Amino acid sequence: MSASTHSPVLKHHFDDLGQQHASERLGIWMFLATEVLFFGGIFGAYTVYRLWYPSEFVLASSHLAWKFATINTVFLITSSLTITLGIRAAKLGDRSALLRYLLITAALGTAFMVVKGFEYKADLHERYVPGPMFQAEYAEAVKPIATMTHAQAEAYFAADATKSHPDHEPWARDLALRNHEGSTAAPADPGKIQLFLCFYYIMTGIHGIHIIVGIGCILWLVWEAWRGTIPPENYSTVEVVSLYWHLVDAIWLFLMPLLYLAGIGYGHH
């Protein structure tokens, strides 16, 4: 070990800090490669079904809260900036800036999850959840228009939409009208709509778990930085967590178009 690289941060099994940092980076990148393949499998399954059932996926996506997702995109991209600024602060030995950037990053991650919570709550309130809730809501929307002409059904749902407390959820009205006899649009299979929703909840749920793990890691970094155990020689600790956080951000950049933007601009009845 050369004298110029001796540091209390150096682990005994490395020759110098350069080797240690390179090993830490390689280790986390190996892990990220497994994450890419993990999400790649899910994206692949989504791709197959999207190609098989394009109209149902567009219709299902059009009822998701893309505005919530856009706000969350802003949160995540901003958090990627702040954690990168945190690495810079760690390298420069600026502990207060490091703490500040880490806390901002954790706060943005938490804000993401809070918005996600509101989004799930709205979905649950609309019974836009695959399974019995979905089926019951859809059946309730189909039942009153079963004996109506298509024009009458349109008028019935238009009147329902103007109520302060509509009897039917927007997605159920839309789906029931589309599948109503006399509709010029191609029918949409409720089962395939629920398939999209399965992807939506699984993909955003797994991503959300990654966000929660990332917040935990960042809070651990806050604790370590507060204790003063992240000197410039140990900046790679911050970098390792940041690489994970950036990957989670990058995955969201694909979830956004696949789930939320797939049906944006779709003309509802």
Place this chain on the structure above:
Amino acid sequence: MADPTTPATTNDPHGIRKDVDSPGQLFVVFATVLGLALVNVFLSQSIGPTKFTLPLQLAIGSVQAGLVGYYFMHLRQGDKVVILTALSSLFWMGILFVLFMGDYMTRHLVVSQ
């Protein structure tokens, strides 16, 4: 990052400060990635769900992810083993996609025979 070939100075014995990110550059990358996200939403809304929308959305997403990887994840610093690892993950994902898409997207041909 500091590596065995990074020159050390008296003030920076481990060569850590040598490649500190420029805040200006980070903010430009941030603004670009954020701008692309908003462009993606705006374009999707304007065009609507056509057959070109998804490829366009994914192309924008890929550029965003590329910027995040290159600048925020420091791939630009050229650690060759790390770049190899990152590219390998994409290569293996490509194999994954080619194999199962080759199966699922040709099944109807087999059935129709």
